[in-house]
Amino acid sequence: MKSDTAASAGSTPAAGRETTIVKSFAVLLAFQCLGECIAYVSRVPIPGPVIGMVLFLCVLSASPTLAQRVEHVSRGLLSHLSLLFVPAGVGVMALAGEMHGQLLAISLAIVVSTLLSIAVTALVVGRLMVRLERKQRRPNAPKPTRA
Numbered sequence: 001m002k003s004d005t006a007a008s009a010g011s012t013p014a015a016g017r018e019t020t021i022v023k024s025f026a027v028l029l030a031f032q033c034l035g036e037c038i039a040y041v042s043r044v045p046i047p048g049p050v051i052g053m054v055l056f057l058c059v060l061s062a063s064p065t066l067a068q069r070v071e072h073v074s075r076g077l078l079s080h081l082s083l084l085f086v087p088a089g090v091g092v093m094a095l096a097g098e099m100h101g102q103l104l105a106i107s108l109a110i111v112v113s114t115l116l117s118i119a120v121t122a123l124v125v126g127r128l129m130v131r132l133e134r135k136q137r138r139p140n141a142p143k144p145t146r147a
Helices: 002-042 048-062 064-079 081-094 096-137
Strands: none
Touching (some): 002 048, 048 064, 081 096
16 A cells, blocks of 8 residues: 555656656647647737737746646757758658759748848847947946846
């Protein structure tokens, strides 16, 4: 009898962790589905997962405790992010014959969008650094915390 109690008591933390992981995945998928629904209903030319991610960012900004609850699952997904590109790579390889005539346009689009992304990122980081320096110069400014 004691062994059953000990076994069930020992499995409780693992079961609680699994429940937390499932709930975290459910939150992430709920925001993706919400974004998909908004994109479908409103017919905006923005992918549903992007809309869901923006909504999720807004909710995370308002509720830091939610960020803590989904952090473990999010880090796990990010550590395996490269696997999510495999289906796209397979699709490109499968459609290589049809894409052959459009190779120049595709290459140009990739190069231009990459350069634009780098430029916008540099501008945003530069402005954020200036803003941070101004905050640090103020006499009663709170010290920034590192995550």
